[in-house]
Amino acid sequence: MNHRDKQRFMPEGPSIVILKEAVQEFKGQKLIEIGGNTKIELPDLVGQPVIDFKSWGKHFLICFSKYTIRIHFMLFGSYRINEKKETAPRLSLRFPNGELNFYACSVKLLDDDPDKIYDWTADVMNKSWNPRKAGTKLKKIPNTMACDALLDQSIFSGVGNIIKNEVLFRIRVHPESRIGKLSPKKLSALVREARDYSFDFLEWKKAYVLKKHWLIHTKKTCPRCALPVIKKYTGKTKRRSFFCTNCQMLYRGSKIGPSKKRSLSHSKRRSSKLKNQPS
Ligand SMILES: [Zn+2]
DSSP: OOGGGSOOOOOOHHHHHHHHHHTGGGTTOBOOEEEOSOOSOOOOOTTOBOOEEEEETTEEEEEOSSOEEEEEOTTTOEEEESOOOSSOOSEEEEETTEEEEEESOEEEEEOSOHHHHOOGGGBTTSTTOOHHHHHHHHHTOTTSBHHHHHHOTTTSBTOOHHHHHHHHHHTTBOTTOBGGGSOHHHHHHHHHHHHHHHHHHHHHHHTTOTGGGOSSTTOSBOTTTOOBOEEEEETTTTEEEEEOTTTSBOOOOSOOOGGGHHHHHHHHHHHHHHHHSOO
16 A cells, blocks of 8 residues: 555644634643753743634644744644643643643744734635635636645645545546636636635534545545546645546646737647647
């Protein structure tokens, strides 16, 4: 079995929202002890209360008055609330009413206001999420594949690989479609579903029924067509894509809109030439 197929905790935006909700009991609590094997130098935060917990996509933020600790779970990170794992925590925070432990994650200290660092309008789970801005960003990357665009955290902060696969299945778009080839209607469906599916993900994950609702991710058969699902590491991000070539259309055809004609005419000629070559 390919090592990449193994189960692991790879949080997407909704999982960080769940964490944020789960640690609300520590909001306003003063820190009693801070530890862990993180290599970064942490300021003396003992005695200071947590002002807020925030999330931006896959980033989890623990906010104190002057500093913010940023946790990024990367590929193998995890956390425990009021319990410990056998391995040493990367960061451990103790409060009068309990403790918070983080493992195998990246810890960073932000010395500026998170509002100055983060664009909340790019976070699909945030109340400030701005779909129009996402649409504008997408129009600037016509040659990017849909699978890569959805994983671009500066456009869809919080979207991970599961959400990517399920969104593309919902809107019937092949992961290797070029963003510039999608119709305005498909583009807005992509933007809309990136958020809508994330909220479905949140609801299902909370009820422990997320996997049950996967329609294409890790599936062998397309539920719409009863045909075999293709599994391929697609795009520049090279993450696993699961898709059905029968109901998910590949948009990369030769039809070019007037505004893009000049910049794309050359690549169009090349791709039509390539198409005629035996593969
Ligand atoms: Zn299908």
